[in-house]
Amino acid sequence: MTKLVTAVIQPHRLDDVKSALEAAGVRGLTVSEASGYGRQRGHTEVYRGAEYTVDLVPKVKIDVLVADEDALGVTEVVIKAAQTGKIGDGKVWVVPVEDVARVRTGEHGDDAL
Amino acid sequence: MDFTLDSGNTAWMLISAVIVLMMTVPALAFFYGGMVRGKSVLNMLMMNFIAAGTVGLVWVLYGYSMTFGGHTTGFGQFVDSPFEYFGLVGLTDDKSLLAATGVPALVVVAFQATFAVITVALISGAIADRIKFGTWIAFTVIWVTAVYFPMAHMVWGGGFLGIGGKVSEWLSTPIDFAGGTVVHINAGAAGLALAILLGRRKGWPTSPIRPHNLPYVMLGAALLWVGWFGFNAGSEGAADATAGRAWINTFVATCVAMITWLLTEKIRDGHATSLGAASGVVAGLVAITPAAAAVDSFGAIAIGAIAGVACALAVGLKYKFGFDDALDVVGVHLVGGITGTVLIGFLATNKQGAWYPDGAQSGLFYGGGVTQLLSQIVVAAFAVVFSFVMTYIIGLILKAITGLRVSEEDEVSGIDLAVHGETAYETLDGSRVLTEVN
Numbered sequence: 001m002t003k004l005v006t007a008v009i010q011p012h013r014l015d016d017v018k019s020a021l022e023a024a025g026v027r028g029l030t031v032s033e034a035s036g037y038g039r040q041r042g043h044t045e046v047y048r049g050a051e052y053t054v055d056l057v058p059k060v061k062i063d064v065l066v067a068d069e070d071a072l073g074v075t076e077v078v079i080k081a082a083q084t085g086k087i088g089d090g091k092v093w094v095v096p097v098e099d100v101a102r103v104r105t106g107e108h109g110d111d112a113l
Numbered sequence: 114m115d116f117t118l119d120s121g122n123t124a125w126m127l128i129s130a131v132i133v134l135m136m137t138v139p140a141l142a143f144f145y146g147g148m149v150r151g152k153s154v155l156n157m158l159m160m161n162f163i164a165a166g167t168v169g170l171v172w173v174l175y176g177y178s179m180t181f182g183g184h185t186t187g188f189g190q191f192v193d194s195p196f197e198y199f200g201l202v203g204l205t206d207d208k209s210l211l212a213a214t215g216v217p218a219l220v221v222v223a224f225q226a227t228f229a230v231i232t233v234a235l236i237s238g239a240i241a242d243r244i245k246f247g248t249w250i251a252f253t254v255i256w257v258t259a260v261y262f263p264m265a266h267m268v269w270g271g272g273f274l275g276i277g278g279k280v281s282e283w284l285s286t287p288i289d290f291a292g293g294t295v296v297h298i299n300a301g302a303a304g305l306a307l308a309i310l311l312g313r314r315k316g317w318p319t320s321p322i323r324p325h326n327l328p329y330v331m332l333g334a335a336l337l338w339v340g341w342f343g344f345n346a347g348s349e350g351a352a353d354a355t356a357g358r359a360w361i362n363t364f365v366a367t368c369v370a371m372i373t374w375l376l377t378e379k380i381r382d383g384h385a386t387s388l389g390a391a392s393g394v395v396a397g398l399v400a401i402t403p404a405a406a407a408v409d410s411f412g413a414i415a416i417g418a419i420a421g422v423a424c425a426l427a428v429g430l431k432y433k434f435g436f437d438d439a440l441d442v443v444g445v446h447l448v449g450g451i452t453g454t455v456l457i458g459f460l461a462t463n464k465q466g467a468w469y470p471d472g473a474q475s476g477l478f479y480g481g482g483v484t485q486l487l488s489q490i491v492v493a494a495f496a497v498v499f500s501f502v503m504t505y506i507i508g509l510i511l512k513a514i515t516g517l518r519v520s521e522e523d524e525v526s527g528i529d530l531a532v533h534g535e536t537a538y539e540t541l542d543g544s545r546v547l548t549e550v551n
Contacts, residue, residue, distance in 0.1 A: 045323065046382040048392060048428045048441060052321030 002097040002110060003071035005064045008034060009082040009090040014060045020081035026064055026074060027113075034061040040088035059090065065100055067110045119215025122351040126220045129347025133227035136340035137234045138165050144333025144391065145238045148440045151325040152527030153242045154537045160237040160249055165230045167253045172226045175199050179262040180225065185271035190279065192263040193270055214351040224347060229265070232296045233257050238440035239304030242314050242322075243524050246532045248515045252507065256303065260503045264496065265295045274492050276470045285484045286472035287492035288461055290359065291348035293403025293454040294496040301447025302500035304438060310508040311517050313437035315524055322439075327387050334391035338367060341398045345405040358466040359405040363398065366417030370397025373421030381425075389425070392445060396424035399449030404457045407469045412460035412479075420452045447497070454493040458486025 009017060014031065021029060035056035042055040066074050071094050078092050102112040142161035146154045168176070175195035182193030198204055204218045211217055233253050240249075266272045268289050273279040276286050289295060314322065324330060345363040349356035374393025375385040400420030401413055408416065428444035431437065438444065461476035463469055473488075475481035511517060518524070523531030530536055 046378070046384060046386065047324060047388055048444075049378065049382060049425070050318070050321070050429075050432065051382075052323055054321075 001068040002100045002113065003066055003068055004095050004097050005066055005071055005074050005078070005092065006095070007062045007064075007078045007082065007090065007092040008036065008059050009062065009078070010084065010088060011058055011060045013082040013084070013089075014062075017062065017078055017081040020077050021064065021074065024074065024077045026066065026077075028065070030063040032061045032063075034059045038088065038091070057088070065097065065113055067113060116211040116213060116215055118211065118217065119351070122214045122353075123216050123220055125352035125356070126216050126224050126347060126350065129343035130220070130224040130227055132340045132343035133224070133347065134165070134230065134340075136337050136344065137227070137231045138162055140333050140336035140340055141231060141234050142333070143329045144337060144395070145241065145440050147326040147329025147331075147333060148238075148324040148388075149241045150322060151538055152536070153529055154325060155529040155533055155535055156246070157237065157241055159246070159533060160244075161234045163246075163250055164234040164237065164253050167250060168230045168233050168257050169226060171254055171257060172229050173201060173222075176229055176257065176262055177201065177222045177225065179258070180229075180265045181221070181270045182266075183271070185277070189266075189271065190273040191267060192272075193266050212350060216350060221350075225265075228292060228296060228344075229257055229261055232261050232292075232300050235296070235300035235442060235446055236304045236307065239308040239438045239442040240311050241439035242528055243311060243518050244307075245516060245519055248511050248517055251515065252307075252511060255507050255511075256504065259507060260303065260500055261295075261299065264299050264499065268295050268492070274495065276472060280488060280491055281472040284488040284491065285474045286470050287488045288407045288457050288469050288473050288485070289403045289454065289492065290405045290407055291345045291402045293399075293450045294492050297399045297402060297446045297450030298454065298493060298496040299450075299500045301443050301445075301450055302497045303504040304442030305436065305447060306501045306504035307508055308431075308436050308438045308443070310505065310512065311437075313435070314439065315521055317437045318432055318435075324388060327391075330391045331387055334394045338394055338398065341367075341402075345398075345402060349406060354466055355406050355468045358468070361410065362405050362408060362413035363401050365410060366401035366413040366420070367394055367397035369414050369417030370394065370400065370421035370424075373418045374425045375421075377422050377425040392424070392428070392441070393421045396420045396445050396449045399446055400424075400453035400456070403450070403454045404460065407457055407462070407467055407473075408460045409462055409465035409467050412456075412462065412467075412476075415460060416453055416456050419456065420449050423452050424449050451493050451497070454496075455486070455489050458483075458489040461485055 036059050037055055037057055042053055042057050045052050075092050083089055100112050101108050142158045146157045149157045178198040179193045179195045182197035184193050267274045274287055280287055342360055346356040346360040349359055371390050371393035374389050378389045379385045397417045397420055400416050404416055424445050427448040428441045459476045459478045461469055462479040474485040477486055519528055
């Protein structure tokens with residue numbers, strides 16, 4: 001079985017998370033720019049005296065496919081590398097993946113990771 | 114009178130004409146373009162470019178003639194004949210048409226063309242994101258014909274607001290060195306009228322509309338600053354000491370206005386912003402324009418300081434009164450133009466290399482009485498009322514004939530795509546649309 005570990009983190013933690021995952025043996029990941037908010041809500045910006053509340057703040061989303069038994073470890077690696085202790089650090093979650101295939105070779109399951 | 118060509122003066126006026134054109138394309142286009150949303154930046158650039166196109170054409174055909182045709186009596190108090198120099202025919206044959214500074218009339222035509230262009234282009238900032246493009250094109254031609262040419266003629270072309278005009282006889286000659294009334298109050302009041310007629314953009318002011326590219330705004334403001342030396346120092350019409358005084362005043366007033374705008378918003382909002390710096394620069398440039406040669410260094414510093422604060426506060430008026438002047442043409446150009454024009458009444462002098470026209474007097478703080486102040490208030494008030502009323506009427510007519518606004522659907526999905534069939538930025542995943550919901 002395969003698991004999908006998804007993390008939404010502060011953009012400035014991306015480099016550290018990437019290095020930590022690489023050190024932990026993760027060989028591939030997908031990063032996308034995302035917008036959203038959690039408990040921190042957004043922030044305000046002032047243009048010519050007019051205050052604008054920006055609800056959706058920039059985040060980075062990382063998707064990693066891992067073998068079942070590595071899911072917890074990878075989650076911990078992400079938490080450790082992304083954590084600043086301040087509100088807005090993000091979330092990590094794990095979901096089961098029914099199947100995964102490598103496009104180049106057609107391999108399925110954990111062989112495709 | 115027989116004048117001889119002065120190649121030094123002529124060269125300076127040709128250079129000034131070129132850099133004042135730069136103030137519209139690209140400077141103002143990008144100053145405004147950066148302030149609108151990414152989905153309407155092309156429309157903003159296009160409104161500025163097409164204004165240069167249409168105004169440039171009518172200026173050569175009949176605009177110069179309507180402004181500087183040489184008639185000063187009767188109806189010539191208000192506007193000149195479009196047929197005197199239609200197509201600029203006859204301007205080259207007559208030696209007497211060389212200005213007293215030895216600059217050929219055709220070079221004056223070139224320099225003044227760029228003023229007409231930018232005055233019309235300035236208005237576009239008030240009505241960003243929502244006007245029909247065809248309506249805007251028609252407006253540029255009608256407005257420059259019915260409002261700009263008469264106003265420029267009244268102040269600079271021998272009309273009743275200029276040297277030897279009726280106001281000069283009643284009080285003293287109003288001082289508008291480079292266009293505080295003709296350009297800035299004129300465009301600002303027109304922007305207010307059109308913004309009221311067009312109505313608010315969907316979502317304004319409850320959902321925020323943020324500038325999409327502040328580096329464009331900074332770049333545009335910086336190019337405006339450079340070009341403005343042609344505008345103000347070029348308005349002397351010669352390369353001489355008065356042009357130097359105008360240059361210095363333009364420079365220092367702008368420096369100070371940027372500082373006082375930033376101080377105002379730092380105290381009020383907590384941050385000194387790039388948009389504030391760019392806006393302060395333009396506010397200072399606007400306010401010093403009518404006074405450019407008519408004050409000394411301290412006068413210029415005072416005008417810059419007051420304009421920076423006044424305009425930084427004035428950009429909040431649209432929220433108070435509920436008119437959607439999108440890019441603050443009122444707050445910066447109308448208020449800045451009035452500030453500079455009226456302050457001349459206190460600060461005008463002809464000492465320290467400063468100069469004012471025949472029939473004008475020193476300001477209240479410089480040994481003159483209140484006469485010049487009254488004269489300045491008269492010309493400023495006239496410009497506000499004339500431009501606002503005329504623009505409102507033109508807007509009503511266009512509204513009845515062509516309609517003013519694009520559909521709500523086009524406005525929301527982006528006027529660039531709807532009107533021009535283009536988008537400014539590549540979007541693969543639609544993320545730009547998401548961020549612009551903000």
